[in-house]
Amino acid sequence: MRFRNASVRSKVTALIVSLILLWAFAAWVTLREGVNLLGAATVDSQVVEPSEPLLVELQRERRQTIARIGAGSRGADKALRDQRARTDAARAEFAASIDSTAVSLAAEDSLMERIADVRAELAKLDQGRKSIDSGRAGGAQAAAAPYNNVIDSLYQMYDSVAAFDDKEIAKDGRTLSQIHLSREWLARGDALMAGVFARGGFTPDEHAEFITTAGVFRHTLSTAMSQLPDEDWTAFDRWMKSDPATRVQAMEQRLIQHDPRVGPLPVDAEEWRKATESTLADMQRVTLAAGDRLAERIVPIAVGVVVRLLLAGGLGLVAVIASIVLSITTTRQLLAQLRKLRDAAHELSDERLPRVVERIGHGEVVDVSKEVPDLDFGDNEIGQVGQAFNAVQHTAISVAAEQAELRRSIRDILLSLARRTQGLVHRQLTVLDVMERRETDPEELKELFRLDHLAIRMRRNAENLIVLSGSSPARTWRRSVPMLNVVRGALAEVEDYTRVTILPLGDVVLVGRAVGDVIHLLAELIENAVSFSPPYTAVQVSGQLVANGYVIEIEDRGLGMKPEDLASANERIADPPEFRITGTARLGLYVVSQLARRHDIQVRLKASPYGGTTVVVLLPQDLVEVDTDPHPHEGEASPALPRRAVAVAERAPATHNVRQLKVAADPARPQPLPQPVRDQPRQAPNQQPAPRAVPARTGESEETVEPKQPEFTPGGLPLRVPQANLAPALREEGPSTLDDTEEDDERSPEEIRAMMGSLQSGTRLGRTEAAKLMGEQPGGDS
Template sequence: MALLLVPLVSLVAIWAFAAWITSRGVFALFDVERVTDKIGYPVENAIEALAEERKAALVRLADPHRPGSLRDLRTAEQATDKAVGVVRDNSRNADLRNRLDAASLHRLDGLVAQAADLETVRRKVDDGQIATTAAFTAYNDEIDPYYSFFHGLNPLQSVALDRQARVLTELSRGREAAAREDAVYSAGLAAGRLTHAQQLQFADAVAQRRLLFDTYPQLLPASDSRLFDDYWNSATGRALRSAEDRIVGADVDAHPEPGSSDGLVVSAGDWQATAGSVLGDLASLDRQAAENYKGRVTPFAVGVLVKAGVAGGFGLLAVLVSVVVSLRTGRSLARDLSALRKEAQEASGTRLPRVMRRLAAGEEVDVDTEVPRLEYPEDEMGAVGRALNTLQRAAVEAAVRQADLRRGISDVFVNLARRNQVLLHRQLTLLDTMERRTEDARELADLFKLDHMTTRMRRHAEGLVILSGAAPSRQWRKPVPLMDVVRAAVAEVEDYERVEVRRLPRIGVAGPAVADITHLVAELIENATVFSPPHTTVQVHGERVANGFVLEIDDRGLGLTPDALLDANLRLAETPEFELSDTDRLGLFVVSRLAQRQGVRVSLRESPYGGTTAVVLIPTALLTEGIGDSDTGEQRAPAAVARQAVREPAGDRGLPDEIELPVTDGGGDEAFREWGLVAEAPCEEVPARTRRFEIAEQRADRLGLAPATDRSARPEGPEPSARPDAPVPLPRRRHAPVLVADNGRTVDGVRRTTAPGGDAAGREQRPAPQATPGGLPRRIRQASLAPQLRADDTTRTRTATPGAAAPATDDRDADEVRSRMASLQRGWQRGREEADDLTVPDRPTGPGGDDTGTTSEGDGR
């Protein structure tokens, strides 16, 4: 509509200007009629009254004692006052003044102001202090401005009519000249003689009258001009001319003497009859000429009105037609624009977001179905519609191509991550074999560190899979104790020794959610350790709530600003689309993706220590009841699926105990079959305890040392051998996080046992060792040695009683004695350091920077 408003307003402005131009003549006609009625006729009456008063004053001055002269003067003065009063009153009318132009208003105000001078002339006449000729001039000066006012009174828009109006004014002035003749000669008759000055005034008036009547009637139309010509050719006109000639030609001395001529060549009776008749006839002729003028003005006024009406009417009609056409065109444009706007809004607000959501969900999108090619009319709006449709298709096509590109990138990431996982699984298997084979404690500690580092690398590779939108390959079929899940998460953290895990209730996590919950908690604990000082601890505790179970992870770092905390919580709650440019918060994105997948709610808040607390709400649907605690329960893992071991390095502290997490169920076979990680034939279940722990016990038995850890939970039955074609083991953690009771004291958990399982690789059944009265395990000599290394063949089969130990050999070489003594020394040193750890949290390392021979039990972290 704004486009149509400009030409419409321009058309209306042009029509208004044309209407004003044409109607101005109509308004001028109305003004002429109004002004003529209000001021024209009153001014004419004032002129006639002043002429009568002038004659009476001159007669009074010529013969003060003449009977009736004073009465005639007073009567004339009253008539003049009345006529001038009407002019004065009408000049104050606001409507009249609005209809007059500036020049006419100025002359009218001059008339009203000059009327005050008339009193001065009258006073001089009454006192006889003014001469006749002076009085004649004074009254003439009062009358002349009235004729000047007539000349500029609202001229018409017609040149001919305006000229005729001016001619009528001049003819009226000619009648005034005849009245002046009458006044001068009447004064001479009253005085009994005509002075030379009076004769000059008379002659001047005659010349003026004849000039006006001889000139201006010719400018009138023929009918009016003929009226004046006929009159002056009549007897009355000729009589006046004859009398004027005689008076002007009379011999009047400038300085008369007794007996000289008095100049009164025309008798009083003849003059009064002739002059009176002429003045009356001229007034009649003026009125008749004015009426004829009005008759000529009427057609002109009608023509002006018709022109104004036609111009205004046709202009108004054109404006109305333009308005109608503009409205129809504007509505059509508005409809088309509204349709295009709705289409654009639908595309930007509904269609494109729906396409983006479908693409984000991995669905296939057909561009022709989502954005079909629409048909538009062949006009400008149609061109805009086609361009908009093309733009929508281009946007959808770009989104599809972008989704394909991102899907390809994700597939590349997943492929790379899967390959890394295969290599990491193989590396873990190789490390397990090396840990079995090595006899050196320092090398074993380094292998454990490498084992833990490999476990962390596997978590990072799994995070890459999660970032790519795929599910991790580790899957569980059976529920897993929540304590094992938390310990497994701690085992995947670099600074696991700084983590304090308080006692958790005996509750299980559903198998399909174990991997995701473990990874989620590991990411949060990793953040807590990274963004807190190295000398502080990270506490993990939880409790049941109405909607599930809440885990809280507290750190003692610097915390987050309110804006950063709000932004992090938004990322955790909304799970935005992963952007390749946002690489500084991969952990938050992984946590958000895992939480969304399992329905877990994760939020951050300020911790009581000034750092940050991560709150993890595990819904009830992911929890199970009636499962044993990790310290007392028994876990079996199907060997038909690859096992993954979560390991923690022992550092240089010796060989601490460990726990094992659940292994994947059969659902992961397809995920690993393409890399050859699934065994061809099913194998027996494997014990929950790790092989490294047994290897450590065997070495300790060979060295004659009691292990630092509890052996009472040793599994029975043969242990599977680490053959190359066996399934890849799941990650196992060799060092459990410290279990802290609610009162803050360390709790010594009881080792869990598992049912025997696995293949029969030559290992013999071992009975569980009996415990001493003090609760310590009773060692069976040579129970951990290979059959080839035992003293004799009769003792190669392990007995079920503690006393069935093989006899010791007295032949010991120097190397064996030295090794035993060194082991004994390391055991004493480790015991002293463990005793120091109970009171000194941060103890210095041993010489050379290592902690060889120490253990992490009782560490509290």
Template sequence: MASSRPIRFKISALLAIPIVSLLALWGFAATVTVGDSMNLLTVSTLYDTVGKPGDELSNSLQHEHLLSAEYLASRTDSARAALAVQRNITNQARQRFRERTNTESAKSAMTPDMRIRFNEVMNRLNALDGTRVKVDGGRIGLVGLSRDFSLVPDALNRLSSTMSLNNDLPLFQQSRSLGMISYAKDLMSRERALASGVLGMNRSMSASELQLFNQLATNRVFLLEQNLPDLEPRLRLPFAGMMTSTIYTRYTGLEETLQAGEIIPATEWRSAGDDLEAVYERALTAVTLSLADRAAPSAAATFTRAGVAGALGLVAVVASLLVSYRVGSGLTRELAGVRRAAMEVAEVRLPRVMEKLRRGDPVDVAIEAPPLEPLGSTAEVHDVAAAFDSVQLRAMQSAVEQAKLREGVAQSFRNLARRSQSLLQRQLKLLDGMQKQAEDPAALENLFLLDHLTTRMRRHAEGLVILSGGASGRKWRSSVLMEDVLRGAAAQVEDYARVRVYPMSGTTLVGSAVADMMHLFAEIIENATVFSPPGGEVSIRGELVGRGFAIEIEDRGLGMTPEKRVAINERLASPPEFDPSETDRLGFAVVGLLAARYGVNVTLRPSPYGGTGVVILLPENLLGDPEPVEPVVPLRAEHVPSISALPPVPTEPARFTEPVLPVPADLWKSSVRRGAGLPRRVRQANLSPGLRQDDQRQENGQTSGATERSPEEARALLNSFQSGWRRGRAESEDGGAE
């Protein structure tokens, strides 16, 4: 194996050679050649696509301006025909300008500032048709005509100035000066048009016309005097000859005469202007061609330098890439091996270990976290692999230790809860025996309260068992009526008197699920009583549906927000692993675990009363055989106590203060009227056999259907009957009777 080298050395070798070669060669090429080449390419493209079509368009507009002024002055058919011909020429030049500037090369060569100027030119061109309409209708003066026809040339001049504004090469400086001299020619054409229109009307200039004429003449002279010295002597020669010629002298003499307010023949002014314009145009053409001839060798030399630099740079880049690839590929393979190992631990091994621990299977840390094989020849990569081995080993060990710790804590909670269950069950039996032996109604009422508190304590102990992963200790061998299960669940709630279980079909629940389902119902019912008004009813309804048995528990409280309800429904649908730190919603945790264990669907929904409704769907595998319907046997008259034997009842409903026989709510069912007789209650007679207590099925060798009662039984029966009768009367007067 090759000797290990520090990663700093390899990174330096990987980056130093490409960086040095690229910075040296390509930096030189960029600063010396690329900038000049790109400028030449850009300016050449702009001249072909914008400059040359723009010059043609400007010349056409100058001639149309002159003919439009003559037509406004004479309004003759011959002037109209000449103007129409020139308009066609201008339209063709305008169309060529649009086509050439709309190419992709022209758009890509323009800078953002040039695009703004170009859009200005196009807007001015679109307004040309409106100016023509004014000329045809004679609704524009000579000053307005000069202003409208100056918009496009002015915009073109601003666009041309941006084409070479940032170039400092001598060639571009000469081109910029030539552009200003060409703009002076446009000012001269405006002079000609203004004076031709005035002279065609055979009058002198008005004050506004004279002012505009003087401005145009002054600006033209200024541009020539300022830009001619900037031209090289060879390029300045054609314009110097023009300005010293008799043609130029003749034109300036007539110009001064007009400035003095005198009138000259229109034909003389037109002839002098045509002659000077021809000389001016020849000078511009000659200088432009001379600049183009000079630009060609310069561009060729620039591109030659760019090609040489590019070739040398290409060689350096290829060499750098080869070195970088050879060094970097080895380092990449080493780091890729470490990455694959890390991803395998994070995505495969660790989840597999956690799943085993969750199921309680044994885990061998040495097998699940094997050490990585040596990767490559880089010392730092070896160190990273060793550190990763230590990390994955510690992670596996920590996961196993945490699982053992959680299992130990859960086992401790489960053992403590089992002990509490055993003690509470013994306490319930003791309280039941004391209730049988007590004769004092007040003592019976207190014993009943203790019985109810103990039942609730037993439910909380069962909740701890369920949260710690255990199952309830109580079992039923046979199926139990669903209504009895719900009544038994309601009896385990503190405010059970507000819970109303509506009659339902004789559907039963399998005995193996009675304890856990009763606990699930009790948790939901208690939550409904806690978060509803003190006097509000919590209603329970149930019926068979297509997929099992549906139970609706509904309160009339303030309800909850939609976001909170959605969060609870998601938690109930897929309950997470129980977190001991979340102690504020243990009831929902118990409900979620029980629902997942038995495949029960629990859903919260808004109640039409403003509160919250809970729909519990029990699957079909939890339903037992329906309870058979027993025939109704009428009671004999001697078994019904006389109404006259009951104590007098006050005319106004009042709270019954005399203690009644306390009977646990989960051991009693609504009384049944048999025939036409009064209701009769027999202890545990109406409960499902599965819910009855074995030690109360027979007392003193007598069955529940015995014909004779002891004095204590008779007194309890009368007290219960009187209490139920008064409660029913109070509910009837309040509008709550069934």
């Protein structure tokens, strides 16, 4: 089962290996010579060729090192460090090449021993460099010793490579190895002269060493050239007669005849360097060309071995080879087509499809035939799979385009419905406003306020749909609005607003262009804080100016969020994903993120030390201004407080009386409202809000009457008691609490007259003040 699930390449490889093993077992005797030649070719490509660059770099580093020592410098300058880096790179490449399995199989034991010697000498090279840099190496001869040892081990390795079974080829290989060795003697003489030129002259020992080196070079070269085949001899003879080689020979002769104790050197250093570099490079090129010709001569011998193998193996061998060739070519074609098909599938899923969907989402017209060109794999089985894939990708692109168009259409539908709903809600609020103004019955007015509150919440939901569809709500302000009114406007859109306590916010106003969005954003966050905290706890809203703008903190006393949930929520707010119609989870966070991005507002959630969650809303400096005018801005609408002001007044503790809240809610222009009670103490999550004093009516004593401690339902919601917050005189004339189930309670005419008179006077005063703000004359009683 495991082999059945293996890849095609693995199966074909297993088949080829089995055929090769069978062929090798049947024809080993005949193949022995051919295997030896193939092994020589492997050694040449895996051992000899990678060692050539290493040899050249070692010779260059040796020359620079001796020149550095001759100049009397210690350490390594930049040129020497760069050369060492090139040497190390060639050494690493050589080490990686000789570590291959092919070398261990093709090389004989003697060659493996020589390779091990090269490894050992290369390992000593780093220690030799340290001795040279520290000055412990001594003279030039001692400094050149580590390099000479490595190079000598490489030439011994070359001698082992040249041991072929064919005597003629083996002889020519040894000859080329001797010529290559003569090049090393020329390089040693060049390195020696680099130190001499740097110091400015020969020492007697150096002059003697140079004469010896030059003599060895000439002798080994002439001896080896005499044994070369005619074609190779012609190439080397042409090199010997070249201008750089003849100049080197002439300069060598002058240096040999020079007396180191008399006069300056008879050769210019730069002329010597250029001539030797050119000579060494040309000699390397000619030697490698001769090696290539030797390799070409091996080919006919290998062909002869193969012919004998064919004759010995017969048709069985032919069948084996044909099977191998057919398997390899078929596998390559099959894998190439499958790879092309795989790449096309990845390109479709990772690039084309998302790009087309994004373009369609932006409203662009997409040509499917151009975006998804057909793939041509021929008419075989792979070609049929390719044709099926063409159909699949066309269908996928078309479906993706339809889905993107559908999502855009759904957003347009949502926007249209939200706009219509928004218009209806505005009309409903207008009707409710008219009904509230002419209603005098407290109970009916209270119900109208509840409807008003529901309508305002419906408006926020409609605006949520507008934001989700990518548009902006129509509510705008031209002038700045006090921050207190902005927060109160947000409370007007929250269901359980009675649990929210507004702490001092400072004398700050919000610029008009951001008022609507900030109200919406705060309403979403406050609604979230109220919804995910116990009903007996309070939510506190505070604000203050900071260095980067104005910060508003919304703190609840709930169970809080896990650190990973906080991180996820903050990430969704900072970088919201693309809105999809498929899910409705955390739409509030998406709305908040869109509103915050519109005005560069920073919103971040963090754990509260009281056990809940604190939301920090940072408004940038260009959205807030310090309110230097004690009067409201003229001619602009203020965020309307809920017409349910009566319900706000009935909550305990009360911050404002009914008349003040009603006056702030009714006019079209903002009305200055008293600041909330400052220094309000924070309460524990399991405590009820502490009662605050309710001002007495005008004309009564200045004493404050403490309201009764509010009662709560079994579910933890405050139990509303009618007339609980009325002035003491009114509460003394009638019962303090009423039975909600009692429809026809008996009141005296005096009680009814007092109640209606109080309501009428408060309504008249509120309308009079509102009419003044609107530039109208106060009306009569209505």
